[in-house]
Amino acid sequence: MGPGTRNRSIHRNKSGFTLLELVVVVAIAMVLAAIAVPTITNSLRVFTYKSSIAAFTGAIQSTRYQAIYHGCPYQLAFSSATMTYTVASQVPPVGNTSCLTAMGTPSAAIPLPGKGVKLNADLTLLFHPSGQVVATTGTLTPFLTYSGQPNETITISAFGRTYVTP
Numbered sequence: 001m002g003p004g005t006r007n008r009s010i011h012r013n014k015s016g017f018t019l020l021e022l023v024v025v026v027a028i029a030m031v032l033a034a035i036a037v038p039t040i041t042n043s044l045r046v047f048t049y050k051s052s053i054a055a056f057t058g059a060i061q062s063t064r065y066q067a068i069y070h071g072c073p074y075q076l077a078f079s080s081a082t083m084t085y086t087v088a089s090q091v092p093p094v095g096n097t098s099c100l101t102a103m104g105t106p107s108a109a110i111p112l113p114g115k116g117v118k119l120n121a122d123l124t125l126l127f128h129p130s131g132q133v134v135a136t137t138g139t140l141t142p143f144l145t146y147s148g149q150p151n152e153t154i155t156i157s158a159f160g161r162t163y164v165t166p
Contacts, residue, residue, distance in 0.1 A: 049146040052114030056144065057154060057162040059085055059110075060125065060133075064160035067127035072099035074127040077106065077137070080119040084109035117146045125156070133160045 067074040072090040086106035090099040123138035133156060140156040155163040
């Protein structure tokens, strides 16, 4: 055996993957993807739903704290049709000390996250500086729905504590 023959046999041992090996690897990857995609999709649906619930309850708590901090009534209005909310208050302009006699102009509509999440009905909450919360439209027990997930009922106490129950 000459020196050229030995180099050729070493070179032959360094060849790439066979077609059969590539097909097996691709088949295994497809099976794993078929198992993982539904799980990931369902997880994303759950996270979407939970983020909507957190944003909903967070808006309630934040508005309540603003009413207490500023010492003037605040109003929080949720729209079930557009899944948005607005905030209005009786906070006076800078330099004045007494609250306005009527609610000021509401904020621009703020969207709640979670495409496909629905609120059962419009809800308007009035927050007093004492921390008390009153529903002027709707009830203190709204619920959110999302297809394929159980309804989440949000119970709002008279003093703004929120409880979420599936």
